[in-house]
Amino acid sequence: MDKGIFRFTGIRKKLIIYFLITTLILGITSVFSYYNARIVLTGLKTIITDYIYLNDLNNDVQLLMTEVEQYLTTKSSDALLNYYTIYNSLEEKIEDINRDPSYDTDDLKLKNIRNMVDNLLIETDYAVRAKRGRISSEYIAHFTRSIEISDHIKFYINNLLDNKLQHGSDKYDNITKNMTFISYMNAILILFSIMLNIFLAILFTYRLTKPIIELADSAEEISEGNFDIQPISIKTNDEIHVLAGAFNKMVVSIKIYIDEIKKQAEVETRLKQQEMENFRMKSLLKDAELKSLQSQINPHFLFNTLNAATQLAMMEGADQSSEFIERIAGLFRYNLRKMDEPVTLAEEINYVKDYMYILKIRFGDKIEFFTDIDNNLLEVKVPCTIIQPIVENAFIHGLENLERKGRIYLNLKADQDKILVEVIDNGIGMEKEKVFALILTEDEKRTANKHATGIGMHNVIDRLRLFYNIDDIREIIEIDSRVGNGTKVVLKIPYEGKVLENGETVNC
Numbered sequence: 378m379d380k381g382i383f384r385f386t387g388i389r390k391k392l393i394i395y396f397l398i399t400t401l402i403l404g405i406t407s408v409f410s411y412y413n414a415r416i417v418l419t420g421l422k423t424i425i426t427d428y429i430y431l432n433d434l435n436n437d438v439q440l441l442m443t444e445v446e447q448y449l450t451t452k453s454s455d456a457l458l459n460y461y462t463i464y465n466s467l468e469e470k471i472e473d474i475n476r477d478p479s480y481d482t483d484d485l486k487l488k489n490i491r492n493m494v495d496n497l498l499i500e501t502d503y504a505v506r507a508k509r510g511r512i513s514s515e516y517i518a519h520f521t522r523s524i525e526i527s528d529h530i531k532f533y534i535n536n537l538l539d540n541k542l543q544h545g546s547d548k549y550d551n552i553t554k555n556m557t558f559i560s561y562m563n564a565i566l567i568l569f570s571i572m573l574n575i576f577l578a579i580l581f582t583y584r585l586t587k588p589i590i591e592l593a594d595s596a597e598e599i600s601e602g603n604f605d606i607q608p609i610s611i612k613t614n615d616e617i618h619v620l621a622g623a624f625n626k627m628v629v630s631i632k633i634y635i636d637e638i639k640k641q642a643e644v645e646t647r648l649k650q651q652e653m654e655n656f657r658m659k660s661l662l663k664d665a666e667l668k669s670l671q672s673q674i675n676p677h678f679l680f681n682t683l684n685a686a687t688q689l690a691m692m693e694g695a696d697q698s699s700e701f702i703e704r705i706a707g708l709f710r711y712n713l714r715k716m717d718e719p720v721t722l723a724e725e726i727n728y729v730k731d732y733m734y735i736l737k738i739r740f741g742d743k744i745e746f747f748t749d750i751d752n753n754l755l756e757v758k759v760p761c762t763i764i765q766p767i768v769e770n771a772f773i774h775g776l777e778n779l780e781r782k783g784r785i786y787l788n789l790k791a792d793q794d795k796i797l798v799e800v801i802d803n804g805i806g807m808e809k810e811k812v813f814a815l816i817l818t819e820d821e822k823r824t825a826n827k828h829a830t831g832i833g834m835h836n837v838i839d840r841l842r843l844f845y846n847i848d849d850i851r852e853i854i855e856i857d858s859r860v861g862n863g864t865k866v867v868l869k870i871p872y873e874g875k876v877l878e879n880g881e882t883v884n885c
Contacts (some may be wrong), residue, residue, distance in 0.1 A: 399574050
């Protein structure tokens, strides 16, 4: 290992000292602010924790009595199941109440509430058992006793809540007063830190840059062709002193080689400029090619869907029509976004769901839509509008002329270093020649005009290839179709995660 890394001299020493001092000042300021913020948050949490607990306990008691009454009245199995659920919840809540002896009034009330809840659970349990045993006199008596206990619990909880609220109000007033003082202290400390940092920055900057400025001024003189300058005299006991000595020696050498260096510099400058222009041209061409593949909204689809919305509004109430029009608005908002910005798979899937909702409204039970989504993959970024055209293609080519009920399945899963987006339909299918024509030729452009976005299969493939820099189409898409048995389209999206044996994923 290079020992020079650990040398604590010269400019490195000055910079380290400066950054250590400023870091220490900022650290102290941050720790002080954080500590005060924690104190305030702890105080506020203490105020609301007991209030929330008692309120939840009161709600559970009311729900318990409601479900017991529902079961005793109707003997509903759902009411019984809800009763046992709330029963267990209440048992867990009262277990948190401290049983240790205490002389605090609120603690004594809380212990009384726990005892009453215990009795309430016993009485309601007896009432339920008596009802199940069809002993009407017993379950009525136990239920009556349960009502009395629940009223007492409610009274105690309300009383305790009033006390807690009063204590919390007093405590909040104290916290507010402390916060005012802490805010002033933080402001003073931050202002002091800023002023001290500014002073140190000016001081260290002046001492560090003064000899550099002298050296820069001499270099500027030389850059203007003046090689008769006086030798630089800098005594800083650091690297700049060494640099000044080397600079004085270089001045003499530059006089001899200046013409040759100028010529070489001009040649290198022209080459670099040409290289940058070539790189910029390639970037612009790639960007233009990507944007040219992203097409506009087809007004034909817009008019059809809005006509369907109008007819729906005339035939029924406003709720479903409102949702239908809202889905249309979401569909076109998504289409009008910046197409060169990546989106998440979650946004893409929601877009497909909006589109399928519109189709189901238009075509009713003729179409069914199913999804199987791996939620671990929903945040992965992909190009915009790559799934919906595939789903729409499945409908147009596979289901639109189908006599039986059509089904479309959308599956999202990870497979080693790829994410597989599967779009499967049970439509009329295609012959192999048509599959190849759909991917490799321009024939697909004629049917793309039918799409909601005007974007077809060929467009999706090209944008994926450009986005991931992949030339082989087979690494992007796979189509399996049989006449009469439907079509399966699989998009293969490169994935930087790793698939575990249990199906989970982690980022590499």
